[in-house]
Amino acid sequence: MPPTKKGVGLRELRVGLLIVVSVGVLIFLVLNASGDISPFSRKIQLKSRFQNADGLRRGSEVRLAGVRIGKVDDVRLLPPSDRETDPKVEATFSIDSEIDGRPATELIRTDSKARMGSPSILGTDKIINVNPGTAFGQPVKDGDVLATDAEASTYQELAGSGNELMQQLNKLSAQFTDIAGKVNRGEGTIGRFINDEAFYNNLNTTIRDVNDVVRQIESGQGSAGRFIQDPALYNNLNNVSSSLQSIADDLRRGRGTAGRLLTDEALYNDMRTAVARFNRSADEINFIVADLRQ
Numbered sequence: 001m002p003p004t005k006k007g008v009g010l011r012e013l014r015v016g017l018l019i020v021v022s023v024g025v026l027i028f029l030v031l032n033a034s035g036d037i038s039p040f041s042r043k044i045q046l047k048s049r050f051q052n053a054d055g056l057r058r059g060s061e062v063r064l065a066g067v068r069i070g071k072v073d074d075v076r077l078l079p080p081s082d083r084e085t086d087p088k089v090e091a092t093f094s095i096d097s098e099i100d101g102r103p104a105t106e107l108i109r110t111d112s113k114a115r116m117g118s119p120s121i122l123g124t125d126k127i128i129n130v131n132p133g134t135a136f137g138q139p140v141k142d143g144d145v146l147a148t149d150a151e152a153s154t155y156q157e158l159a160g161s162g163n164e165l166m167q168q169l170n171k172l173s174a175q176f177t178d179i180a181g182k183v184n185r186g187e188g189t190i191g192r193f194i195n196d197e198a199f200y201n202n203l204n205t206t207i208r209d210v211n212d213v214v215r216q217i218e219s220g221q222g223s224a225g226r227f228i229q230d231p232a233l234y235n236n237l238n239n240v241s242s243s244l245q246s247i248a249d250d251l252r253r254g255r256g257t258a259g260r261l262l263t264d265e266a267l268y269n270d271m272r273t274a275v276a277r278f279n280r281s282a283d284e285i286n287f288i289v290a291d292l293r294q
Contacts, residue, residue: 042097043070044104047145048114048128049078049087056116056126062093063129064107070095072128087148091116093128108140109133115149 050056053075062070074092081088097104112133116126130146140146182188186195193199217225227233250256254263261267 043094044097044140044142045073045092045094046108046140047090047092047143048148049090049145050116050148051088053089053091054116054126056089056091056128060125061119061127062095063127064095064099065132066129067099069099069104069130091128095130103139105139107132108146109137110140110144111137112140112146113149114146 056072056075058072058074060072061068062072070093072091072093076090076092078086078088078090095104095108099107108130110133113131115129115131117129119125119127131149183191183194186192216222217228220226220228251259251262254260
């Protein structure tokens with residue numbers, strides 16, 4: 001008896017179609033959430049030109065101040081130019097027409113700048129990061145070319161600067177090594193200062209002499225030691241100071257001849273009168289001498 005072929009029933013067909021549709025909807029939702037497919041939002045296509053692609057490719061992210069807003073559609077080479085500083089690569093990218101419920105043209109203006117960078121230090125992929133514009137710029141239109149931020153350096157440029165710094169440090173290290181070798185060999189002033197034993201011996205002798213002098217002073221030997229350690233010298237100086245203070249008090253009170261000379265106004269006036277009389281007498285004597293000469 002030949003085997004009978006069992007046909008696909010309507011129930012099995014419905015289940016298969018439901019599974020296919022469910023998988024398709026799931027794929028659509030995943031791609032829509034990731035931003036690769038968004039049929040419900042209109043896109044704005046912009047362009048930017050760079051010196052080199054440096055790993056930028058189709059599908060790379062486009063961010064606005066670090067927030068993803070689109071992806072790169074195409075990266076192509078520009079025709080050759082006479083100037084070396086002219087851009088060599090043009091990147092075309094699409095962004096959402098609305099960003100966080102606001103029109104993209106309110107955030108991206110004609111004075112916005114595009115900068116190519118890396119999402120991480122170790123990553124090789126590149127992204128385009130757009131800086132928000134200002135109120136002085138005009139809203140961008142589909143197909144506009146955004147200026148690039150030439151001053152912003154990529155991680156490769158930073159790594160290159162780090163390599164140059166390492167080379168400079170290596171050269172500096174070699175110079176220090178050479179200097180250290182000369183010092184170890186006793187060359188130059190520092191080398192002699194470190195390696196010359198005679199200098200060490202002289203310095204050690206000087207330190208010993210200074211220590212001996214300090215010990216003598218502490219023990220009261222010599223003039224300096226007596227000056228510091230002998231209390232009689234302090235007492236004598238204290239007595240002299242007291243005597244001088246007493247003399248100064250007597251002078252202020254007018255005691256003694258010097259005190260009266262300093263404080264007695266009558267004595268001062270008498271002395272002034274005597275000096276005046278002496279001057280007049282001297283004039284008269286000069287007059288008499290002149291007469292005698294005649």
